[in-house]
Amino acid sequence: MVNAIRGVLLECDPAVKQFILHLNKENTGSHSGFVIMDLDETHLFVDESIVEYLQEKLDDLHEKSYQFKKT
């Protein structure tokens, strides 16, 4: 019998992938990590319920790096 797991394929550049893996490590409390499989340098296979959360976190990262604070 074949066991099929449903998930979402994530494609990104290597640096962001590291960021996601970092988040994954932090989340081992609630799930057992949302990353189902680490495919290669730029692809990840993740749990579909985590997509929204990931989006938020990536926005935060983006803001922190790029946002220009008012002086």
Place this chain on the structure above:
Amino acid sequence: MSDQPDENNDLLNNNTDTTAQEPNNTQPEEGSSKKKRKRDRSGEEKDKKKKKRDKDRTGDKKKKKSSSKSDMSDSLKRIATDAVKDIFNQNKEKQFDYVNLILKADHAMRPIWVTPDKHIFLETFSPIYAQAYDFLVAIAEPLSRPENIHEYVLTDYSLYAAVSIGLSTEQIVKVLEKLSKVELEKSVETYIRDATGNYGKVKLILQKNEFFVESQSIKVLEQLMNDSEIKGAVKVPDPVQNSNVDPSGRFLVRMQSTTDTDSYRLAQEVKALTVAAEKNASNVQDGDDEDEENGDGQEDKIKMYSFGIVAEKVGKIKERCIKLDLPVLEEYDFRNDKNTKLDIDLRPTTTIRSYQERSLSKMFGNARARSGIIVLPCGAGKTLTGITAASTIKRSTLVLCINAVSVEQWKNQFKLWTNVDESRIVCFTSTVKEKLPLTGASIIITTYNMISHNRKRSIEGQRIMQQISEREWGMMLLDEVHVVPAETFRRVIEVVKAHCKLGLTATLLREDNLTDDLYFLIGPKLYEANWLDLQKKGHLATVHCVEVWCPMTPEFYREYLTTNHNKRQLLYVMNPNKFRACEYLLKYHEARGDKIIVFADNIFALEEYARELKRAFIFGDTSQAERIEIFKKFRTTTQINTIFISKVGDTAIDLPEATVILQISSHFGSRRQEAQRLGRILRPKGQGKGQNSAYFYSLVSLDTAEMFFSSRRQQFLINQGYAFRVLANIDEQIRNDKDIIVESFKGKAQELTMLAKIKAADDTKGVLEKVKQDPDEVVSQKSRSNGALTLGGLSGGESGLMYQEYGNASRAKKGASTSKHPLFKNRNK
């Protein structure tokens, strides 16, 4: 993007969908266009662009209303609408809504917009741009001057400066009204009247080594005398000594004529401007011309009242007067000054450029010298400007520099450009103490540290200091005046009594916002040059600013996310991709024969890079002899084409031959540092390869804090008109370029060894080099990032400049021992 119109047609239900799409469409497009492009005015609404880099633009008011919060879960839309909401929420006080501004019928002829929040926008493509520019530079503070549209703001100080060169309130308001596309708001007009009304009422005069506060109206003087803080400093005039005491016995009286030649000339200019504006406008008003005529050319004798004040309190009094809204005007009538003249003249071969002449004309307006600050870009000839001013005043001059190297440079410049007798120029530093000529005027060149030194001095030093503080100086030249507001250097102003103070700098920026203090410490900003203008005229080299984006390697990025603050800096600086990019750029430019300087604030990085790439490097601990050797080879031979320099290279090291600068690590958000580093390559290099261009590369690691700081740093340069291009795909270029082979970090293994090295390195390696004189006063990372106070800061050690007098003396200690008699060994340690 091309799919979207189809989608719109398919969505039959929600109308809001289509309109909500609009912010989406416009914003990414705008983001990809040039960073600081100002959009054209469309009808009555105005889009004001603030200093944001990517997608923050003010949309059309109609668009904003329609971007409703629909039930879309499309995250892209969410980001867009959130961004728009952010802008409007953040700047609630600032009204971007200009629907209420009344547009004049002939607005197309006029060059400026004046908004209710006192910002002025000037179109550079207007036919009367040149005159309008001169006028605006005289009355307002330039914020941003790129290619097509300039932005200025009216501030107290800028209006103060306008009045001090002779413009009257009426003139300012009239001309502004004439040039503006929209009707002048009442609030702006009242502001101008209020601000200019009080200036020029009170003057500060130095006569016979005594300070006097003078004014035309007794009421104003009484107000000052009764003020609690000034009361203590007033000196009651002695009726026996002074014959011209007024009836009430409190003031001295003096008669003065009012031929104001400078304001006459300016009035003529302004009149010409209004006439030109009228010609372009459809409505011609004859009445205005007559008003202008009557204002000038009056020859009158008026009474001036004054009272004396204690010399040490001068600074406090000036500050207090500003708070009372009665800023003091300082003018030095040098032609009638009885002090000994200094025999100094510019050599006939010396030529002064147009912008230098303009800046000096602002200073020497009506046959008197005004104190103030002149801002000229690096390499544009600030030293010559100062020397010309000194040659005009022809009195004893005191020149203050930041370090001993500058002192030497100033002395050489004086000898080069003028015919002053060499014995009249005296250098005074911790190592060199020349003798002052016994009689007559002289020029003393020294450093800020020497004057504000409050520890014990040597006998020699003591004597010279005494002579300095006793003398009445005609002029005080302050080089790199942006360091003066620092606590330690303020004392300089109090210790030295000078008639006229001229501050010179290229960057009037400080990250701690003490620049305003300069205005009462020294004077208003007399002139600020337009960098783009100078570049066009060929006085400055054309610079291409490029930001190179280097992605972090996965392992480095992993480490960056999890590690502590200090190490982070090390990680994004030592990013192997950045290394490769650096090497590629070095090889590319060296092949073209360019001279390259690489700046790196972090010593660990500096050493690693330089050793790996086998290039020369200089930092704080490099010996003076080695530095001189390296510079000589850099200048004259092709043995050394690249030098890696740490913070010591930021100021005062003169390397005119460099054509390319690479920046691999920098000092947080310091705009001043960015500007000064750029100054290293701004000198025009007409000869050479026939090009007059220079390159400024800033290497940043993607997705790290470095991106954030870099956008902040570039702000200053962008405001001057330099556009930063982004080179995002340098690794592609490296791969495609067959001629240049990049060798560092070829394999993963090397990268991992570097990573291990960094992890093992001491935490302190991540901190920046501490240079003795830190002009930004940002000494430690921690105090900047948390705003927390360090113990050193509380006790006055770390905040403010780290004043230390060890300079060359301590280096001498390492080598030969200074032959000191045992009895005096412990003196001035």
